[in-house]
Amino acid sequence: xxxxxxxxxxxxxxxxxxxxxxxxxxxxxxxxxxxxxxxxxxxxxxxxxxxxxxxxxxxxxxxxxxxxxxxxxxxxxxxxxxxxxxxxxxxxxxxxxxxxxxxxxxxxxxxxxxxxxxxxxxxxxxxxxxxxxxxxxxxxxxxxxxxxxxxxxxxxxxxxxxxxxxxxxxxxxxxxxxxxxxxxxxxxxxxxxxxxxxxxxxxxxxxxxxxxxxxxxxxxxxxxxxxxxxxxxxxxxxxxxxxxxxxxxxxxxxxxxxxxxxxxxxxxxxxxxxxxxxxxxxxxxxxxxxxxxxxxxxxxxxxxxxxxxxxxxxxxxxxxxxxxxxxxxxxxxxxxxxxxxxxxxxxxxxxxxxxxxxxxxxxxxxxxxxxxxxxxxxxxxxxxxxxxxxxxxxxxxxxxxxxxxxxxxxxx
Amino acid sequence: xxxxxxxxxxxxxxxxxxxxxxxxxxxxxxxxxxxxxxxxxxxxxxxxxxxxxxxxxxxxxxxxxxxxxxxxxxxxxxxxxxxxxxxxxxxxxxxxxxxxxxxxxxxxxxxxxxxxxxxxxxxxxxxxxxxxxxxxxxxxxxxxxxxxxxxxxxxxxxxxxxxxxxxxxxxxxxxxxxxxxxxxxxxxxxxxxxxxxxxxxxxxxxxxxxxxxxxxxxxxxxxxxxxxxxxxxxxxxxxxxxxxxxxxxxxxxxxxxxxxxxxxxxxxxxxxxxxxxxxxxxxxxxxxxxxxxxxxxxxxxxxxxxxxxxxxxxxxxxxxxxxxxxxxxxxxxxxxxxxxxxxxxxxxxxxxxxxxxxxxxxxxxxxxxxxxxxxxxxxxxxxxxxxxxxxxxxxxxxxxxxxxxxxxxxxxxxxxxxxxxxxxxxx
Numbered sequence: 061x062x063x064x065x066x067x068x069x070x071x072x073x074x075x076x077x078x079x080x081x082x083x084x085x086x087x088x089x090x091x092x093x094x095x096x097x098x099x100x101x102x103x104x105x106x107x108x109x110x111x112x113x114x115x116x117x118x119x120x121x122x123x124x125x126x127x128x129x130x131x132x133x134x135x136x137x138x139x140x141x142x143x144x145x146x147x148x149x150x151x152x153x154x155x156x157x158x159x160x161x162x163x164x165x166x167x168x169x170x171x172x173x174x175x176x177x178x179x180x181x182x183x184x185x186x187x188x189x190x191x192x193x194x195x196x197x198x199x200x201x202x203x204x205x206x207x208x209x210x211x212x213x214x215x216x217x218x219x220x221x222x223x224x225x226x227x228x229x230x231x232x233x234x235x236x237x238x239x240x241x242x243x244x245x246x247x248x249x250x251x252x253x254x255x256x257x258x259x260x261x262x263x264x265x266x267x268x269x270x271x272x273x274x275x276x277x278x279x280x281x282x283x284x285x286x287x288x289x290x291x292x293x294x295x296x297x298x299x300x301x302x303x304x305x306x307x308x309x310x311x312x313x314x315x316x317x318x319x320x321x322x323x324x325x326x327x328x329x330x331x332x333x334x335x336x337x338x339x340x341x342x343x344x345x346x347x348x349x350x351x352x353x354x355x356x357x358x359x360x361x362x363x364x365x366x367x368x369x370x371x372x373x374x375x376x377x378x379x380x381x382x383x384x385x386x387x388x389x390x391x392x393x394x395x396x397x398x399x400x401x402x403x404x405x406x407x408x409x410x411x412x413x414x415x416x417x418x419x420x421x422x423x424x425x426x427x428x429x430x431x432x433x434x435x436x437x438x439x440x441x442x443x444x445x446x447x448x449x450x451x452x453x454x455x456x457x458x459x460x461x462x463x464x465x466x467x468x469x470x471x472x
Numbered sequence: 473x474x475x476x477x478x479x480x481x482x483x484x485x486x487x488x489x490x491x492x493x494x495x496x497x498x499x500x501x502x503x504x505x506x507x508x509x510x511x512x513x514x515x516x517x518x519x520x521x522x523x524x525x526x527x528x529x530x531x532x533x534x535x536x537x538x539x540x541x542x543x544x545x546x547x548x549x550x551x552x553x554x555x556x557x558x559x560x561x562x563x564x565x566x567x568x569x570x571x572x573x574x575x576x577x578x579x580x581x582x583x584x585x586x587x588x589x590x591x592x593x594x595x596x597x598x599x600x601x602x603x604x605x606x607x608x609x610x611x612x613x614x615x616x617x618x619x620x621x622x623x624x625x626x627x628x629x630x631x632x633x634x635x636x637x638x639x640x641x642x643x644x645x646x647x648x649x650x651x652x653x654x655x656x657x658x659x660x661x662x663x664x665x666x667x668x669x670x671x672x673x674x675x676x677x678x679x680x681x682x683x684x685x686x687x688x689x690x691x692x693x694x695x696x697x698x699x700x701x702x703x704x705x706x707x708x709x710x711x712x713x714x715x716x717x718x719x720x721x722x723x724x725x726x727x728x729x730x731x732x733x734x735x736x737x738x739x740x741x742x743x744x745x746x747x748x749x750x751x752x753x754x755x756x757x758x759x760x761x762x763x764x765x766x767x768x769x770x771x772x773x774x775x776x777x778x779x780x781x782x783x784x785x786x787x788x789x790x791x792x793x794x795x796x797x798x799x800x801x802x803x804x805x806x807x808x809x810x811x812x813x814x815x816x817x818x819x820x821x822x823x824x825x826x827x828x829x830x831x832x833x834x835x836x837x838x839x840x841x842x843x844x845x846x847x848x849x850x851x852x853x854x855x856x857x858x859x860x861x862x863x864x865x866x867x868x869x870x871x872x873x874x875x876x877x878x879x880x881x882x883x884x885x886x887x888x889x890x891x892x893x894x895x896x897x898x899x
Contacts, residue, residue: 226751226764233579240641454626
């Protein structure tokens with residue numbers, strides 16, 4: 061028995077990154093005819109580089125001060141970007157649509173109060189029996205709002221409270237893979253009639269020393285000059301973290317057509333897997349994933365957004381994998397997204413889906429993101445864009461963002 | 473007559489073929505069931521860390537001999553491995569280290585705790601500096617690769633995927649105190665889509681440390697009845713004053729009915745339906761009219777194709793907080809109407825405490841054991857029931873009664889509401 065799968069459209073986008081807010085500003089910077097310039101900060105988290113988030117006016121999406129006070133920068137960014145996506149899709153402030161909107165958020169954790177941590181570390185340093193002092197310090201230093209701002213599922217909770225999204229609400233955890241699984245699951249649910257409208261995405265604030273520590277535990281952070289991701293191939297590798305808030309409205313074609321919403325793009329294919337990251341294992345996983353989608357990709361030039369974060373040997377393996385597509389008659393036109401945006405972790409895959417949807421809807425692909433020579437020009441209007449997403453620690457995935465055979469957002 | 477492998481909406485029927493459980497009452501179904509039906513409490517004074525100065529000093533921790541130095545994600549992984557191994561063995565599915573389906577793990581966010589933070593702080597490279605500058609200097613100079621693999625948010629699920637050889641990328645999820653129920657929902661949805669014939673749904677929480685206790689104390693969510701640990705969790709009682717934190721894990725092996733019958737598996741129960749509705753009212757409280765919870769319960773019955781009269785018993789969320797128990801009653805009363813009068817409702821948390829991310833899975837497991845045994849575990853510590861909660865809460869003593877179906881409620885901070893319905897295998 062085979063069931064016709066429902067087509068899944070991208071009908072709303074909310075995007076804020078280190079390069080700016082909204083699709084127009086990203087489009088302008090990525091198609092100017094010149095190599096785009098990354099926004100890199102070398103002081104905030106020195107000796108590490110970081111792509112900091114641009115200023116956002118949270119009042120426009122989170123009008124109540126009482127709501128704002130319950131969140132930290134990470135939840136502000138997510139709730140803000142989610143609001144932009146709901147607005148863009150024409151769902152915001154429509155109670156009927158909001159009550160039928162499902163949500164899958166890819167979340168990390170909220171900010172720790174680094175001053176509180178510092179105070180406590182100093183107090184218990186060298187103390188023989190630190191327990192009672194630790195307890196007393198936690199009692200006096202922690203605040204209820206801080207705990208709620210740290211809870212991973214409270215980004216979704218705040219989206220419900222602030223924007224009124226009230227159908228199902230799930231929060232996936234797990235770095236880059238969480239972003240992939242969130243969209244992969246939403247697509248599968250729409251394809252099989254388990255919901256018509258999904259708000260999906262995530263946010264990451266990179267300028268946080270607590271997260272820097274987590275990433276640096278295995279010395280995965282890049283400490284050199286900023287440059288093309290491909291310039292790290294001959295090195296031990298390393299990643300630069302980046303901030304982003306990225307949410308999408310995914311919707312069944314039927315639902316979108318019934319309410320007169322046009323798509324940016326469609327997503328029918330997201331495949332993912334994992335391995336324990338022995339050398340060569342990620343490449344093997346990617347080869348297997350490609351076999352599952354190969355019949356959907358014609359020969360010839362294929363625009364690719366690579367999520368390569370710079371960790372070795374995955375950087376090398378992902379590049380080799382993309383180059384190997386030539387063996388299938390495919391000419392990959394690669395853009396290394398983290399050259400410009402850094403690794404935006406849970407937001408990485410949502411950001412890449414948004415960038416691909418933007419390119420599809422505007423009928424052109426982006427200028428090369430660097431001058432490494434790896435990234436070739438592409439002059440046509442892309443029918444499909446391949447997304448390659450490998451987590452810094454775990455998880456490999458491939459996805460195809462395609463041009464639906466209807467009038468698109470932005471068409472006159 | 474053979475029963476249909478499709479449900480009332482033409483979707484694959486989803487069944488349970490394996491159950492595993494570990495709580496403060498013991499390891500495995502046998503010990504847990506014996507203690508749960510005998511009305512034993514697993515709550516005790518916390519001995520894992522000094523509790524001097526903490527408002528709450530009791531919990532349902534799980535500690536055992538020869539345990540490594542406490543580390544939250546490692547503890548959650550250990551608990552989950554035990555419950556998953558028990559469930560997989562019972563189901564007899566797959567082969568050792570090769571589970572033929574995806575993994576859905578409900579767990580608390582993995583966090584670096586104070587113990588590990590101070591280990592890093594005491595490195596030499598950062599001497600003379602303080603705070604995160606010092607931590608980062610020590611990290612750059614040191615070898616903390618183990619912390620890297622433990623404190624990623626994907627850590628717990630990835631370690632379990634390695635152990636059990638589940639298919640594809642595992643999903644780590646949190647919906648706060650509804651997480652365990654969400655893991656079951658995700659498994660049900662995957663099987664109903666036909667994506668898989670089997671799914672491994674795990675809830676695990678081994679996260680009791682100083683900071684967690686203080687955090688929940690700050691929200692005034694915890695019982696402070698430290699003098700009587702075993703009597704502190706008293707859902708639906710007049711004197712209830714908060715929940716008691718606890719640890720545990722449970723795993724369900726879900727399969728399509730068709731797949732399970734084809735391989736001759738013993739069917740432990742059917743997942744009849746699930747319902748969900750996010751609340752918009754407040755970060756830690758339900759809409760006062762209960763509408764989101766009411767909707768959640770109604771949607772679960774609608775999904776199951778069942779009426780209130782077909783619900784034999786309810787496994788309550790029943791946290792023992794003044795707010796939850798009042799709202800749960802209000803919502804059940806509205807959703808089930810007069811049928812609630814003849815429907816016993818029992819809170820496992822009276823004995824187990826609140827196992828947070830694992831609670832939904834543990835209570836799903838207990839719901840299935842209830843159906844199998846025809847025995848409803850009691851709500852203990854019910855010496856004076858709240859006069860405003862007019863339900864049959866199975867006070868203090870188990871009830872022997874045929875049970876064909878159980879509704880299991882889970883409500884979490886952030887407006888997360890999930891309701892699951894289980895029933896016996898069609899005769």
